[in-house]
Amino acid sequence: YLSGGSQATNEEDEESNLSSLDEVSVFDVKKKTWSSLPPLPAPRSSHEMVAHEGKLYVIGGWHMAEGRGVTWQYHGLVADLSEDPLNWKKLPKTDWVVRANSAAIAKGNLYVVGGLNDEGTTNAVRKLHLKSMKWSEVEDFPGVNRLKAFGSASVEVGGKLVVSSFSYQPKIFLDSNRSWISTKAKVQDKRFFHRLVPLDKSKVLFLGGASWEGHLDGIEVLDFAPEMEIDKKHDKAGKADSKSSHWGGFRGKGNSRTDSPSLPLGWSDERNLAWRMKIEGYGQSTPVIWGERVFTTSTEGEESERLLVHCNSIKDGELLWLKSIPSPVPIKRSQYVSQAAPSPVVDAVGVFVFFESGLLMGLSHSGEELWMRSLTDEYGPMMGNHGIGGSLFQTDDSLGLLVDHDGPSYLLRVDKGTGENQWKADREERVSWSTPTLSVSENQETLYVSSNGVVECMDFKTGKKLWSKDGLEGNTVASPSIAGDLLIVGSSKPEHTQAIRCGSQA
The missing domain is CATH 2.40.128.630 (Lipocalin)
Known part of the structure; x- marks a missing residue:
């Protein structure tokens, strides 16, 4: 499938009249013939198109007319190939614009990677959840040179997002911990504005593109099997987490700990924020x-x-x-x-x-x-x-x-x-204002209360007080914490934070 693009008809010594196109066509690989499809709603170039589960998705790009008068595209497009005639519909509006980007669909999300906007090249990555049709941001692509992810190529392989920028090492996005990893396999020729074609669940064909020296006609095949195995381990951990993906109350189970091994260790407005x-x-x-x-x-x-x-x-x-x-x-x-x-x-x-x-x-x-x-x-x-x-x-x-x-x-x-x-x-x-901490083991339910001058240990099944310790000051907010056989009691007053051996008052 081919959609849009740009074309100039001026002579070599004339001012460029480069203009975006709205034409859409399809190539029949058996008959080896091209045929036309209904055009895009508006001319568009410097965009990306993705085919997925019988649908075409168009994202990014702009409308250029006669070499000027650029209009950015804030809506992507989708068309169902089972419809005749083909009907282009708008995707949800974005609050960003980009061109010379790449895109791919993985795990039900349309990823839009890098490109160029009014501020220059960018490593920004966004995704559209295709079920909810809501946009969100993803961890930036780790492009290191001034091109960043301009002219990158993206593809889904084995359920994972693979991105190749102007670098020897492609990157794979690990959705399990929202991070990018470099692949062991490297290309021989750095390239941008190329295509990636999946060959199986781990191998990818790198096709054409350009370098600073000119267009490339070479083809390379890289195998990302080692990285697929790494992510499978993350997936198994994630599936185990999903069966017990619970945070039951204040401080979880009262100990501020989680069994999930794949949570991000840091987040901000710019990174590791799935939604707001x-x-x-x-x-x-x-x-x-x-x-x-x-x-x-x-x-x-x-x-x-x-x-x-x-x-x-x-x-x-x-x-x-x-x-x-x-x-x-x-x-x-x-x-x-x-x-x-x-x-x-x-x-x-x-x-x-x-x-x-x-x-x-x-x-x-x-x-x-x-x-x-x-x-x-x-x-x-x-x-x-x-x-x-x-x-x-x-x-x-x-x-x-x-x-x-x-x-x-x-x-x-x-x-x-x-x-x-x-x-x-x-x-x-x-x-x-503190919350007690409950310790459950075998048939025992032991409750520890730290509250304004006193620490108490109680049998939570019966409400019977087992022991207490007074003389503290400043323990009005912090919940007690259990560390092994120690009960840590926090206080806002210096030298009043204590470690108490559980089962005793000493």
Whole structure:
């Protein structure tokens, strides 16, 4: 298939009248004949076209008329080859423009690599998720010379994106950890504006192109089998992760650790950001994840009168549902008062949320109410200048919640299925915003509480206190951490952070 391009008809000594074309044609390899197809909606040149699963995708480029009057193309195009006549449709609009780029489709994403824009050559990589039709940015291509990824060539091989710029070493994008690796195989001739043709699941044909000396007529074949094996290991790890791709609550399982081996170690607005989605309201809680869904909480209104629970797709950020619940009590919004600070927890059955206004609630993964309680109605208002900050924690069948404040304080164990208390331990008034840490081993559920002057160890099954240690100061925010047989208790006061041997007070 051939689409668009440019053509000049001026004589050699005349001013260039180079103009973009809208013509589309197809070559029948059996009959060895060309035939015309319906043209592009507008002339376009310096773009890229990709054939994938019976469709043609056109992306990038500009419209040049008579050697001037350039108009950038903000929309890509797609046409279904099964339609007769061929009908070109616009892809979602981009907020960027590029030409002399390359493109390829891998794992359901249309990747657009490098090229040239008004600011010069670029290494930028974007992708269009073909199911959601949403654009996002990917880790920049690691082009090192001034050409960057200008005139690069891209192809999908073995499900992976392979990109060749003006360099001896092509690069492969590892989607498992969002990074680029250099291939062991190298080309003999550096080239740009060439084509890559997949021969099998690891071999690629490098065809034509140009160098600084002129056009190239050489063909090379490179085998990327070693890199395909590396990424297969990442894929297996990723598949294992996907079966247990959960982040169940504040600090995960309470230890700030994940079993996923392929997460990026750094990210920013420019790198390793898969998507960004604005949510309603304001929230200080952490997201929780179960499978393909991520849940967040926030409050809205001058007195936080609306309590919001959001469910988004982990793949692309699409909002799946939004639950709005009236707050049991008004809380005047300010920078000094917590706003949806307690983090929720999630398991295979549902997502469980708690707000500083006292609302405690269970929801299904689809947003249906399982049960709801108002702790302020049951036990009195939440007292204090800065609100409540402690988050929920969980076992397989129960929720835990510590409410330490200027009023009657308490520690709860709540049945997930009914929302009813399994036990309630009343506590002295003690202002704190920390979340207890639960340690589960064999048949034991040991709970460690660090809260404003005291560290306590409790049997979470029964609510019985096993031991306590007082005399601390400044331990009002940090959750305790378990490291081997040590309990690390953080404090904002110098020399009050401690390591305590678990099972003792010493």
